[in-house]
Amino acid sequence: MSEEQKIDNQEEVKGNTLAASEESFDWESLESLDGRTKVQKAELEDLYNKTLNTIQEKEVIDGTVISLNKREVVVNIGYKSDGIVSMNEFRYNPELVIGDKVEVYVESLEDKKGQLLLSHKKARAMRSWDRVNEALEKDEVIKGFIKCRTKGGMIVDVFGIEAFLPGSQIDVKPIRDYDIYVGKTMEFKVVKINHEFRNVVVSHKALIEAELEQQKKDIIAKLEKGQVLEGTVKNITSYGVFIDLGGVDGLIHITDLSWGRVSHPSEIVQLDQKINVVILDFDDEKKRIALGLKQLTPHPWDSLDTNLKVGDTVKGRVVVLADYGAFVEIATGVEGLIHVSEMSWSQHLRSAQDFLKVGDEVDAMILTLDREERKMSLGIKQLRPDPWQLIEEKYCVGTKHTAKVRNFTNFGVFVEIEEGVDGLIHISDLSWTKKIKHPSEFTSIGADVDVVVLDIDKDNRRLSLGHKQLEENPWDVFETIFTVDSIHEGTVVEIFDKGAVIALPYGVEGFATPRHLVKEDGTSVQVEEKLPFKVIEFSKPAKRIILSHSRVFEDEKKADDVAKKKAQVKATKKATKVVKDSMEKTTLGDISELAALKSQMEAEEGDNN
Numbered sequence: 001m002s003e004e005q006k007i008d009n010q011e012e013v014k015g016n017t018l019a020a021s022e023e024s025f026d027w028e029s030l031e032s033l034d035g036r037t038k039v040q041k042a043e044l045e046d047l048y049n050k051t052l053n054t055i056q057e058k059e060v061i062d063g064t065v066i067s068l069n070k071r072e073v074v075v076n077i078g079y080k081s082d083g084i085v086s087m088n089e090f091r092y093n094p095e096l097v098i099g100d101k102v103e104v105y106v107e108s109l110e111d112k113k114g115q116l117l118l119s120h121k122k123a124r125a126m127r128s129w130d131r132v133n134e135a136l137e138k139d140e141v142i143k144g145f146i147k148c149r150t151k152g153g154m155i156v157d158v159f160g161i162e163a164f165l166p167g168s169q170i171d172v173k174p175i176r177d178y179d180i181y182v183g184k185t186m187e188f189k190v191v192k193i194n195h196e197f198r199n200v201v202v203s204h205k206a207l208i209e210a211e212l213e214q215q216k217k218d219i220i221a222k223l224e225k226g227q228v229l230e231g232t233v234k235n236i237t238s239y240g241v242f243i244d245l246g247g248v249d250g251l252i253h254i255t256d257l258s259w260g261r262v263s264h265p266s267e268i269v270q271l272d273q274k275i276n277v278v279i280l281d282f283d284d285e286k287k288r289i290a291l292g293l294k295q296l297t298p299h300p301w302d303s304l305d306t307n308l309k310v311g312d313t314v315k316g317r318v319v320v321l322a323d324y325g326a327f328v329e330i331a332t333g334v335e336g337l338i339h340v341s342e343m344s345w346s347q348h349l350r351s352a353q354d355f356l357k358v359g360d361e362v363d364a365m366i367l368t369l370d371r372e373e374r375k376m377s378l379g380i381k382q383l384r385p386d387p388w389q390l391i392e393e394k395y396c397v398g399t400k401h402t403a404k405v406r407n408f409t410n411f412g413v414f415v416e417i418e419e420g421v422d423g424l425i426h427i428s429d430l431s432w433t434k435k436i437k438h439p440s441e442f443t444s445i446g447a448d449v450d451v452v453v454l455d456i457d458k459d460n461r462r463l464s465l466g467h468k469q470l471e472e473n474p475w476d477v478f479e480t481i482f483t484v485d486s487i488h489e490g491t492v493v494e495i496f497d498k499g500a501v502i503a504l505p506y507g508v509e510g511f512a513t514p515r516h517l518v519k520e521d522g523t524s525v526q527v528e529e530k531l532p533f534k535v536i537e538f539s540k541p542a543k544r545i546i547l548s549h550s551r552v553f554e555d556e557k558k559a560d561d562v563a564k565k566k567a568q569v570k571a572t573k574k575a576t577k578v579v580k581d582s583m584e585k586t587t588l589g590d591i592s593e594l595a596a597l598k599s600q601m602e603a604e605e606g607d608n609n
Contacts, residue, residue: 022338023492055079057106060123065332075104075118083118090120092145092157094187103127108217112218124160131159132200136190144188144202154181156188156202163190169203172212174235175289207322223282223289229297229570233273243291246608250289252277259294260397269295270443291412300333310366312393314385318360321349328364328378335376342379345386347461388461388573389421395421395463397453404497405447415449415465423463425451432468432475432543433507475540478508482535482545486551490533492517492525500525502533509537509545517549525549 015573055061066082073085073096085104090096105122135142143164144156154165159253165188167175175181192201231243231250240253257268269275277291308314316328320504325339343355356362364378387394395401395417403415403423413425415498430442443449455464482488482504488512490502512533517525523533534555537546 006202012233015587018177020270055106055109057109058333060105060126060241061119062101065096065098065102067098068096073102073120075102075120077104077106077118079116080236081110081114081116083116084116085120086474093143093608121160126450128159128161129198132161132190134165136193139189141187141189141207142202143185145185146183148182149178154178158200158202159187161200163188163200163202165202166206169201169205172205172208178510187313199470202369212247219245219248220282220289223279225279225281227279228276229279230274231277231486233269233271233275236269236271237263238264241269243275245289247419248289250277250279250282250291252291252293254279256290256292256294257298259300260329261335294333297375301371304331304371305332308366308369310369313363314366314378315361315363316378317360318358321352321356321358326352328362329377335365336364336378337376337382338362338378342367342377343379345381345384345388346416347420347422381420387418388458391421391456391463395456397456399585400450400525402448403451403465405443405445405449407445408439410438413443413449415451416529417463421463422461423451423453423465425449425467429454429466429468432471432473433509435501435509474506475543476509478506478545479540481506481537482508482510482538484535484538487532487534489530490547492527492529492531495525495527504545504547510547511545512547512549516550520553522562 010204012597023400028213035148058131061077063077065073066076071087073087073090074082075085076082083104083106085102090102097100098336101307102120103123104118104120105126107119107122109119112576129536131142133537134140135406142158144158144165146165147157148153149155149161150164154170156163156165167178169191170178170181171272185202187207188202188204189206191203191206193199203295229245230319231245233241234244234249235242238254240251241257243250243252243360254262254265262268275293276296277293278295279289280295281290282288288409290600295466314330314336316330318326318331318517319499320327320334326343328338329335329551338352338356340350340355341353342350343352349528353444362380363383364380365382366376367379367382368377370376375473403417405413407415409415410427412427413430415425416422425439427439430436430439430446436442449467450470451467452469453463454466454469488504490504493501493509494501495517499511500517502510502512503511514524516536519531531549533549534551535545535549536548537544541543
């Protein structure tokens, strides 16, 4: 037998001997060595088991923090071993300390290493909706961890639920930098829950509003009109500035920032600037406080030069423009109005924007001055001569000028020779020859027209002007051309119920009634038809020529008839003379026949006459 086989046999024998010894060992006698009986041991085991909780997996129970470090938290849940939870699950609660009660979810009573596995995050998630609803119902204050920014506000971890914190609900004052809140744990109130979409809205502002309301009441109770306080510029809007008075806000309206004109409040104050303000008014019920800044300085009208009077010339800057006029600031807080009628000697309706623009520096004359009402009216046209003072010298009757057409009426054209000098051309003074129904047929607004002064009305500041008077009156010549019964070729330009307008040579027009428009064949004349017309009436004062086409052929027919009758009479007289001469030579028998012939011829002659 080899040595190895010998060793194996020895070990086998030793093992069998140990096994036999264990089977024959009296263990009960060993257990009683500490002096306790088997019954006593069972009682002790029962007492120990009672100190342990009955723990089941997949349930949420409360535990106590017994130790913690940067990586993990050890929690005692009353089990035979303690559980470990990652410190990340308590990130929302940086104030966690030993002894704090926390809820945990039992993931496993014993893992491969024999360790109890717990989760605080899952426990919070399982109870989160119950806690959120309870917090809303009981108006409780809860803690949440601000995870990140989002559109319009922040995302907050509340009981493991991502809740929305609107930007307007972070604080009672506007927040300009949201990033400073990321990573912070703050107290909140649940203000809204949407169960359908599982949305939760929280507010930090709601926590401090109640306290602020009481502070506001206390502060407002101590306020008095005219009281001067120090405040901080909290917000700037287009209509005014909100001032923090130490727990209560007041508003300085833009009109109360400065005695002068202010385009935007940012011209006067800046955010977070500390300024003194005066209380103008306040409302106990609505908690509104009206503040003023300009009231801390004297009104500029009170320091206005006492020697300033009506008729003086002042310099100023245009600060506001309206259609009816311009407001000019002659000193900070001291303004005067230049009405549009005081900007030009012209009487035409125009807008102030035609003369001035905001920012213009102007010289103006004081027209009215009321220090008590703090009102002043100014004028700029008064610094230029009134053109009507020397109107007779510059625009005397008979002088010729060029004017600009400004407006039309049915009876004439209003023109402006120069700024402030207007005149009227009556429609009858536009043309010697044309029948003008409306001035727009002759000229247009804005056009230049040559005129001659016919009359001056200085009291009413109006000139009577003429255009046709620039030429000689052609009717003096027409009188010699268009004599009654003279015939001229004309063109029918217009036909209406009462007759037709006929264009004659030399640019003159005549008129024919319907009965004078019938042609020889019985038809009526047509527009654009050229025909001979006879003048049957000419009136130089009325500048009227009455024509007839029918008279042309009617008078020709009458002339022919008259010529024929005259020829017959002449023939009859000649025959009568022959008969008389023959009677002297005829016989008595022929006398009776000749007498009868003579009587017949005389009768015919009488009919012709």
